[in-house]
Amino acid sequence: MRCRVKICGITNVEDALMVCRHGADALGFVFYAKSPRYVSPEKANDIVAQLPPFITPVALFVNAEEAEIRTVIDRNPRWMIQFHGDEDESACLHYQRPYMKAFRVKKEDNIIDLIDAYPSASAVLLDAYKAGVPGGTGEMFDWSLIPSNLNKPLVLAGGLTPENVGQAVEQVAPYAIDVSGGVELSKGLKSEAKVTAFMNGAKCE
Numbered sequence: 790m791r792c793r794v795k796i797c798g799i800t801n802v803e804d805a806l807m808v809c810r811h812g813a814d815a816l817g818f819v820f821y822a823k824s825p826r827y828v829s830p831e832k833a834n835d836i837v838a839q840l841p842p843f844i845t846p847v848a849l850f851v852n853a854e855e856a857e858i859r860t861v862i863d864r865n866p867r868w869m870i871q872f873h874g875d876e877d878e879s880a881c882l883h884y885q886r887p888y889m890k891a892f893r894v895k896k897e898d899n900i901i902d903l904i905d906a907y908p909s910a911s912a913v914l915l916d917a918y919k920a921g922v923p924g925g926t927g928e929m930f931d932w933s934l935i936p937s938n939l940n941k942p943l944v945l946a947g948g949l950t951p952e953n954v955g956q957a958v959e960q961v962a963p964y965a966i967d968v969s970g971g972v973e974l975s976k977g978l979k980s981e982a983k984v985t986a987f988m989n990g991a992k993c994e
């Protein structure tokens with residue numbers, strides 16, 4: 790069996806269909822203007838309209854304004870939201886869509902307390918912390934900081950690659966894994982060879 794996989798940073802339809810062919814469960818679209826993986830709401834919705842059924846498109850925002858979020862999600866009921874900034878629970882809940890809240894893990898954090906502040910989240914995503922960069926850093930964090938008694942499905946992110954994904958799945962046993970830079974040819978463009986290797990490595994019991 791394979792762990793569920795979200796491939797983030799999709800910017801074109803060819804990559805979207807390619808990662809679906811290789812078994813991706815969810816595709817992430819980055820609506821953070823400073824990211825090299827930014828995609829416009831129009832282009833992303835055009836891609837989402839071409840996705841096969843049973844694939845979840847995930848709209849990633851970092852402290853975005855409501856109008857910007859609406860421009861994306863109001864065009865298609867399939868969107869799930871990934872809040873990757875400092876949004877509080879009421880802001881996340883406001884859109885009445887399934888969402889995951891991302892946390893960038895620091896040693897001093899109490900991860901359980903962070904998660905408990907978002908009872909309405911469908912899942913939590915744990916990513917590496919790097920000062921001044923909200924995500925997509927390509928860096929791993931110390932997985933031993935993850936408590937074993939999380940009460941939400943865990944999406945593990947941060948520096949995953951075809952080389953380390955097997956160990957991640959075995960050691961952390963997450964609900965799903967999320968990768969962006971680890972399967973790229975260059976920022977915003979996916980490598981079919983890396984995607985294939987990543988999916989093969991994401992096997993679990």
Ligand SMILES: O=C(O)c1ccccc1N[C@@H]1O[C@H](COP(=O)(O)O)[C@@H](O)[C@H]1O
Pocket residue numbers: 797798817819821824825826849851873914916923924925926927928946947948949967968969970971
């Ligand atoms: O991908 C980005 O550019 C990005 C920008 C701002 C916030 C989050 C972003 N991506 C998310 O970061 C993690 C880890 O990415 P990586 O695999 O280490 O490159 C992942 O959740 C992406 O969804």
